[in-house]
Amino acid sequence: MAEREFKLYDTMTRQVRPLQPLEPGHLKFYTCGPTVYSYAHIGNFRSFLAADLVARTARALGWRVSWVTNITDVGHLTQDDVADAGGEDRMEKALKSKEGERFANVWDLAEFYTRAYLEDWARLNLSEPTVRPKATQHVREQILMALALVERGNAYETPTGVYFDVESQPDYGKLSGNTRDKLQEAVRDVVLDENKRRQADFALWKKDDKHLMQWFSPWGWGFPGWHIECSAMARAYLGDTIDLHSGGEDNAFPHHECEIAQSEAFTGKPFANHWMHVRFLQVEGEKMAKSAGNFFTVRDLIGEGFDPIALRYALISVPYGKPMNFTIQLLRDAEGNVGRFREARRRAAGSALLPSSSGAAPPADAGGDSGAELAANLDRIYDEALEAMCHDLNTSVAIAKALEGVKAVLREPSLDGSMGEAAVRFLDQVEALLGICPVERDDAGACETALIDGRAIESWIDERTAAKSAKDFARADAIREKLASEGIELRDSPEGTTWSRKPKL
């Protein structure tokens, strides 16, 4: 295959340009992860899914991918500038909330939500990053970096902490456009901290011996500032200069701007060569907010009976660079399409046992070598899907291509062995690239989120099958309706009757 370019929009240069790993064929990629003070919502996951798709696409190109995504398990202040007033951080706030009652302390809480996050990650079929470091396990690196920045004159100590001096990096603001001069005008009603030289200066370390999470540093007890953790962890695992850094659009400023400033001041080298920002998600046309009643976590929707893979499908169906309007209708549409992938898998698996018409000794019949034809067709379609992904992750087109392939498979009235093989290979490739047609696991779906008695359903199905063979269709239909009213859908096929849950929402 000819060398293919992987193009992505770069926030820094504001243009779509090829991703160019410093070390050819080896992508070093950092993604800002969540603060684990609550369950992640679907907007969080839209961002992580975009990163997952970058990693998948790069792997599909044969690149080695070193993908690091952190877990922020330190609670950072809700207001940077008021170190003392309230002194409450997100973790602490969560601990005091109703949901937080069951936790012994913030560490316990962070552990709980970290686990939930990893579960959601797996349910949505995101691929595993190379390393998933935790901020609390890299406090030493953060302190050392802050210390070096003070020694170099890029940061200074105050009675309340250590602050990065934004004036020391003249190009501060180059990513977001919030340059130092513009910041002066733009700032609205932010509380001023007289300890800081300039209002745009940000904390590397907060002195606080009453904080629920604290470490000892050259400046006494306290905790690290938010931005420094990503700089420290990215450097620890990926080196001074990384190829790509991603996050939600809100991260561009101030978080990424601050990362750039401190990392580049520290190493004297460019921090990241490419920046990717994922647009926010809206729900039913409005900003997702708890007060609006349109706030969905991953587990909320799965709990309603929606297929996690369909949720994934829906969340990636709109390219990451556009604001996305998530709707229940979109999720329903996704379920239908994910069902087609399943159907294709089912049929392909069933065909594997049948002899190939194009086997070792192909009978040169008039029918031709349709196995080879299908394979060639699917190869072409997959290649077009990959091409779409290489064009700034055009998931809309890539998914359309994947569906085109599925249609080609389902169109065949019957699949022989070689066609089945081609179909399986295609589905595996699409799965590796997009993650929307995983091989079913036995434990998938079914009873885990609702209390459904699978055995009772089976016996109803048996009874209905008996009624059907006795031509007692009224009885058979009554059973179908009874189960339907309980959210169970039956489906007859030549191999027998199967059941599945129907979402309530």
Next chain:
RNA sequence: GGCGCCGUACCCAAGUGGUUAAGGGAAGGGUCUGCAAAACCCUCAUUCAGCGGUUCGACUCCGCUCGGCGCCUCCA
């Protein structure tokens, strides 16, 4: 005020100046089926918010207008 995004059929949505404006859903028709579902086939935008401009040629580039939206110090 600063930075940026979007307006394509009933809905979601792709479209990298030039052959018939992807794909999905909904809807209608058909094949198949005890029913239901699934699957497949067919139909469904002479037109891309509006107005100008550049061009041999624009949904695609430029300008303006109208309309919607995001971020701007810790929310992905």
